[in-house]
Amino acid sequence: METEQLHAQDAYLRSAEAKVLRIHGERGLVLDRTLFFAAGGGQPGDTGFATRADGTRLAIVDTAYLPDRSAIVSTLAEGSQLPAPGESLHLTLDWERRFKLMRMHTACHLLSVVCPFPVTGAAVGEEESRVDFDIPEADVDKADVTARLMAFVSADHPVFTRSITDAELDANPGLVKSVNVRPPRGSGHIRLVCIGENGAVDAQPCGGTHVRSTAEIGLIHVGKIEKKGRSNRRFRLRFGSPSV
């Protein structure tokens, strides 16, 4: 991986210095390091801006991996000036948006604890997230799920990451809750996101960004549970209290 991912160690970083390695395509920036999360695992790519030495701001509208995951590319807004390879940039994250995504993403982990069924899809959004579960019986009530989610939020459980080996993951296949997304192999280590003391509430492989305690999620509720196919249920998570 050409791009060091500062946010993997500290999801609360809001700005950082980086150097341009090269321009990818028409307006893709490949940097030596970044704090912009590259889209993956249902979480969208980060946005923000890069400031040049002369003070010019370059808007970053999306961040993604190259298809072979060898580097991260931040896409500049259309019509942007292009910095030169070797140039230093000051990166600033759209923190307001990212923090909402971190809160939502962590809430999706809690939802998979409240609903311990295989996850068949997920999309984290700023205002609404959706998680699809394979639930054979439609015996789920959104008020009940919301109450149990909020109990985890109020309990203010710590959220932290630890690294396990591929072999440890193989010995604990139950850690993987997603049917379609397999944790990346090959590096020998897998990043496990844990909730609660020693991961007592939950532990699952994930490369996303999360809040450091469940209380930071704040008020959240299940806005809707839709039936998508015979055994598929789509849950929509929204911030705030349920509107009665």
Ligand SMILES: [Zn+2]
């Ligand atoms: Zn996650």
